């Protein structure tokens with residue numbers, strides 16, 4: 663049987679999550695927001711409220727993460743594709759999602 667990560671018909675993020683779901687790999691990832699450049703457009707926390715939230719001024723911060731300067735947080739869940747969608751949708755490109763396989 664072909665592994666999801668070897669199946670070239672699947673988007674890489676889907677294949678990684680399927681493989682992760684089978685309990686073979688623990689996928690940890692980090693999210694960083696450079697809040698100085700955030701224009702408070704609300705896109706990221708509308709797309710992905712599991713990982714992004716608004717502060718009192720409408721600027722984004724990582725849920726459970728720091729809120730001064732750069733907001734950072736680490737996660738280990740099945741929802742990385744939402745975080746990546748928020749990253750690619752940020753109009754000023756101040757979000758970074760970095761995977762770290764263990």
Ligand code: SF4
Nearest residue numbers: 700701703704706752
């Ligand atoms: S999408 Fe980018 S600019 Fe908009 S609130 Fe989120 S971090 Fe800020």
